[in-house]
Amino acid sequence: MPPETRRLLLALLVLLLYAGFCLAVWAVRRWRRGGFRRPGRADRQPDLLVAYASQTGSAERLALGAARSLQGAGLNVAVAGFEALGPDTLRAARRALFVVSTTGEGDAPDHAIRFVRRTMAAAPDLSALGYGLLALGDRSYAQYCAFGRRLDAWLRERGATPLFERIEADRLDEPELRRWRESLAALAGIAPDEAGEAASEAGSSPGFSPWRLAARTLLNPGSLGRPVFLLSLAPVPGAAPGTMPDWEAGDIAEIRPRNAPAALAATLAALGLPEDADSTAALASRALPEQPGPLRGLAPAALADRLPLLAPREYSVASLPADGRLELIVRQAARPDGTPGLASGWLTAQLRIGETVPLRLRPNRGFHAPEPARPLLLIGNGTGLAGLRAHLRARERLGARRNWLVFGERQRAHDFLLRDELEGWRASGVLERLDLAFSRDQPERVYVQHRLREAAEALRGWVAEGAAILVCGSLEGMAGDVHAALESILGGSVVEEMRADGRYRRDVY
Numbered sequence: 001m002p003p004e005t006r007r008l009l010l011a012l013l014v015l016l017l018y019a020g021f022c023l024a025v026w027a028v029r030r031w032r033r034g035g036f037r038r039p040g041r042a043d044r045q046p047d048l049l050v051a052y053a054s055q056t057g058s059a060e061r062l063a064l065g066a067a068r069s070l071q072g073a074g075l076n077v078a079v080a081g082f083e084a085l086g087p088d089t090l091r092a093a094r095r096a097l098f099v100v101s102t103t104g105e106g107d108a109p110d111h112a113i114r115f116v117r118r119t120m121a122a123a124p125d126l127s128a129l130g131y132g133l134l135a136l137g138d139r140s141y142a143q144y145c146a147f148g149r150r151l152d153a154w155l156r157e158r159g160a161t162p163l164f165e166r167i168e169a170d171r172l173d174e175p176e177l178r179r180w181r182e183s184l185a186a187l188a189g190i191a192p193d194e195a196g197e198a199a200s201e202a203g204s205s206p207g208f209s210p211w212r213l214a215a216r217t218l219l220n221p222g223s224l225g226r227p228v229f230l231l232s233l234a235p236v237p238g239a240a241p242g243t244m245p246d247w248e249a250g251d252i253a254e255i256r257p258r259n260a261p262a263a264l265a266a267t268l269a270a271l272g273l274p275e276d277a278d279s280t281a282a283l284a285s286r287a288l289p290e291q292p293g294p295l296r297g298l299a300p301a302a303l304a305d306r307l308p309l310l311a312p313r314e315y316s317v318a319s320l321p322a323d324g325r326l327e328l329i330v331r332q333a334a335r336p337d338g339t340p341g342l343a344s345g346w347l348t349a350q351l352r353i354g355e356t357v358p359l360r361l362r363p364n365r366g367f368h369a370p371e372p373a374r375p376l377l378l379i380g381n382g383t384g385l386a387g388l389r390a391h392l393r394a395r396e397r398l399g400a401r402r403n404w405l406v407f408g409e410r411q412r413a414h415d416f417l418l419r420d421e422l423e424g425w426r427a428s429g430v431l432e433r434l435d436l437a438f439s440r441d442q443p444e445r446v447y448v449q450h451r452l453r454e455a456a457e458a459l460r461g462w463v464a465e466g467a468a469i470l471v472c473g474s475l476e477g478m479a480g481d482v483h484a485a486l487e488s489i490l491g492g493s494v495v496e497e498m499r500a501d502g503r504y505r506r507d508v509y
């Protein structure tokens, strides 16, 4: 063979090998990103559909975890959000698992609105469908698990058969999630612990990893209200996969709190245990018993097994990975007796610079950014500025300048959180418009909803230009009134359409 031909063949071989390598990398990445989302292999129907309706990401995480463990057990699983569900998908699926949360006042999550309006209003025959349902909720709301219950009743009415009784988890209660794992395991014919980690805790989210408190700044000195802090956290090298884990504006940080040292010391004394490293580590993040008496005599490890972990606390992330820090805006809450709240007290007062916080990130698709080309109206009060700030940082990086912030607090002199940054954005043009509502700076109370009503005409203009609206902050103090203001300015049906289209997104608590 002439040397040129040999060289040509060799080059061709190298090219082929490289193409094969690229294909393999692409395939592995695609698989890792959730290849199971494909609606089943072409040659056979999925064995099972896993569908989620989620406002702040918990139901989605649990659904993805369930799909992953069932897929691991050999089932062919399709996953879908409720926005992609219709009568045909339901009729075609022989078995389905639903993981749904309730939001607002007994409402379905935003991305499920069209399903509720169209599919649930229709009367498809679902008599060939077997289903399981996990309803997430919180008993402190009047309409506990209302959407899950409504969906369950509708499925039965439509002739579908429950594969197991509806499971309701109050604030992601662990015993109920265990029942869910057991039900999954029974479906897949595997041991419950195999449906374990992936099905409940981890899901698509990584586990908790330590983040170091790098800085903490008081944002409202002299305020009439409780102190608000900006916490700046750095990942501990080697503890989290990669140096800076990835997240998007709108995402949520879950923090596993620790007990206050005094409370821990008192409990250890009541249990007759020394205040040594073993006992302190075992009980640091456990719910301390109100009656320690019956637990006396147990070793620290046995105690840790008996006592539930303190529930994670959720905070909107106020920065972007590109900032090099994960930042939170935390108000120190007060308990009825005036002492600081367990988690916020720990984060804002006891935790020292350099100490670590167990944290994990949760995607919150319901509060992710709309398309960058849209003008963006951001509305919030108090610590609700956190999520909005992450969005503004993202818009700044994208060069998206049609941003209008409406922010409310008590007094300009003390509560103008992140004043330099916000005024800097106004000066540089990242904020086209900044409206502030300081409620206590004049005899009558002025809140963000008043600013919206004053700006009604401009607001209608922005929406006509395709603007999206983000609202972040307290449900009671603000989001309800903002919603009413938007309805009266834009009309109820426009607001409803915007909600269903993802042009009106809320992260409220």
Ligand SMILES: Cc1cc2nc3c(=O)[nH]c(=O)nc-3n(C[C@H](O)[C@H](O)[C@H](O)COP(=O)(O)O)c2cc1C
Residues within 6 Å of the ligand: 053, 054, 055, 056, 057, 058, 059, 060, 100, 101, 102, 103, 104, 105, 106, 107, 109, 136, 137, 138, 139, 141, 142, 143, 144, 145, 146, 171, 172, 475, 508, 509
């Ligand atoms: C603004 C808001 C409103 C809520 N309303 C209800 C409710 O009416 N009934 C209920 O049982 N739970 C309610 N919850 C609790 C959620 O259902 C619960 O936190 C659930 O775990 C959230 O799951 P998700 O992240 O998938 O949306 C509400 C939570 C929030 C933040």
